[in-house]
Amino acid sequence: MGEFFGYVLASIPYGCAFSLVAVGLVLTYRATGVFNFAFAAEAYAATVIYSELISHGIERGWAAIIVVCLIAPAFGASLDFALFSRVPPNNRTAKTIMALGLMVVLPQIVQTAVPNTPLAPPAPFFSTSFRPVWRFGQDLVTGSQICEVLGTVLVLVGLMMLLRNRRFGLPIRAAVESPKLLELSGVDARWVLRFAWMISTALAALAGVLYQPGAATVDPHNYDLLLVASIAAAALAGLRNLPIAVLGGVLLGLAEGLVQGYVPSDSIAYSALVPSLPFLFLLVLLIFHPTLRHLEDTRDPMAAIEPPPPTPAIAMRPPSIDRAIRRLRWPLLGIMVLGVVLLVPSDWTSALTQGAALSIVFLSITLLTGLAGQLSLAQWMFAGIGASTTAQLAGSKHWPILLAALAGSLVAGLAGWIAALPALRLRGLPVALLTLCLALLGDNLLFPTSWVANGSTGIAVPRPSSIFGIDFSSVDSEGFFVLTVVVMLAVAGIVHLLLRGTTGRALTAVDASPVAASASGVQIRRTTVLVFIMSASIAGLGGSFWAMNQQFVSSDSFLYYFGPIYLVVVVAVGATTVEGAITAGMAWALINNAFTNLPSSVGGTQLGSKAFTVILLSFGAFAYARHPEGIVEFVKRRIAMTVFRTAEKRERPLVASVKDA
């Protein structure tokens, strides 16, 4: 009993932090329609700022008050002002994408701004009360534990009273259904939503000040458990019920504490169960919780008054330009590839090859997100499965590398099929959560094993030695670049055929209205499963070529957080066209190469890499907020409009053809 009580005591901080963040998640989702994936990142940022303030001589209590009551609400309000308020209320995909972007970019900003991180975890603001208050056998109840529990309970009770209040709570609950309807009732919905953001960010900051991730350093990835456990607690509450979210947080905290206490720390069960317990819990909830299956069913009744999305550029282009593009695209592409082979310095060839391989992975996002409207955060994990299979087959079994890559693609497709089965019951945000879960499970359970990516030790990945006398094996090989580009173009061709064919039409129909698509005879299940499989296969193939270019693969190659990063990049550049995916892949690799080659006088590799991620993702998130169709599509439309206006001024027959188009 004493042992049990000790483990329960140890789990109190976890439970409190999980509850706070879960409540924040539910509150933000209910009030703003945004599922804030960035909550753990906000908690991390709060911890770092809290620690910085303490190190500058500010007393702990004041530091905590400054972080929770001043900085966090101001940050929440600015997030709403700069990003989320600019997204049409009904565009939930855009909101989710931006929250994902924030989840990735915020730790990078903090690490760039505070270069001395990781820091030692700061003690909670009531650390002076660490003295034992009660003693139960060998277990001590400290003043800090009592403060944690009482503080959490007080905050949560206060919040619930606030939400039940007619003046404050009612508008917040109404705002999520329809901000425009709320405004018609005479309430300024903008400030209601901003207020909700301020409260929820303050909750994340409070969790950050309270939460001790149980590691020696303050690293953003130590907050993954906080994120997933809170998501699981919020999911248990169906993203609706605050008391159940609190209960879920406490129960998960207890479960973590008890598992860590009772399962021997040197056992396989410990290493497998402890990190994956909340993921498994969330996985089960996502599949079986009835409320989560219908999360995306509600629509803003005033959505119809939103302006329609802009006309696609392809519908605005004069047919003559379409004809010119069709005739010139292959010669131009040939000239570009030849230019790379002949003119580009060899140290950039590898970057371009990486860009082509990434483009293949990104084309899988085009297929799944651009076409089917499903937000998958596990595409990089599928790429990892393909790459690991290729490495294992080529390394241990001595398969020819291209055959191994094909097998890798098939195995990734099989993983995609497994992921598709639970995803069939879900749409939108729950699919994003499910795939995030899978990616985290891959990170924790799959890639560290010797039979997949062999942990951080990794596996060497050979390149094809030569085909038709062309050498592929050397570092910065132009031959391997050409091979990767050919594979990329073949995949782009397949995705293009799907976009323009029956699948494109059927999936657009399913995305717009599943009930009408089904009533029209579209086989939603079969089409969705096939697209998941094909998308995962393409990602696996891209991962294999990426690994061949790196000539090495390990568990660190396919970290889960690249999934959201790449998703944000692709949708920001353009997820509905193959040129969007290729532009995103090439831009990522080239800009990354440019930044990581920064001279040491301006910060060197470390700063360059982080600054690159921050700049690209911030730009992507802002661009996506303003142009959800993607940068490529936006530029194409602007060009088409310019052509249209020029032709109109000159009163050429082109105008008539454009109008016809």
Next chain:
Amino acid sequence: MKRLLEVRDVSLRFGGITAVDHVSLDVFDGEAVGLIGSNGAGKTTLFRLIAGELALSGGRIQFDASSLPHRPDQRARLGIARTFQLVQLFGGLTVMDHLLVALQAHEGRQGPLRDMIWKGSSTSEEEALCLDTLRMCGLREVADAPATALSLGERRAVELARALVVRPSLLLADEPSSGLDTQEAARLARVIARARAETGLAVLLVEHDLHMVEAIAQRVVAMEAGRVIAEGTFDEVLRDEGVIASWLGRSA
């Protein structure tokens, strides 16, 4: 006349609420049946049961003397088409694409593998059939326009065209005149009548606009609180004491 749709003793319960209560009705080949009743009478729920969107709590539904498969898409491919009370269009697709989606799904010409072997584009026969249907529905001029950019009347016509393009045996039309002015409703009624004349289509029509019901339906079924309360010709049903009591709140 052959019995096309046979609904026998069908019930649906949501927890303690009985939305459809032991309903039986028949629709014969080529026949038009109007389903009338106040809001909440269970008309749309009965439609959803027939379309396969909801599972029966009791009873059975047969189509063309056979049991129906479970899924809505399977029932659609058997020849049961439907329109919706709140217009359900595919944002991002043109009017023509709406028809192609339904037609290619009906013909089993839909799928990634087919697209990958260059068989994903529409055939000239499919396009001709779609254009014929669009012409019949008065939509030929807007075939290449995004469907969501059209007026409500045109959107309802697109829904109807999407349902009719597969030449279904039975059309479930759920309040097609909802939100339309008199002329638009009359035009839609003419399209349905013409489709019936040309293809022998049977129609089950849920409608509050009694002019449209009178114009289309040969037989009328009245529902109230999930039950059938009257059945007969248009005039017989409107004279029925139970229907009058249900609609006017008093006996005749």
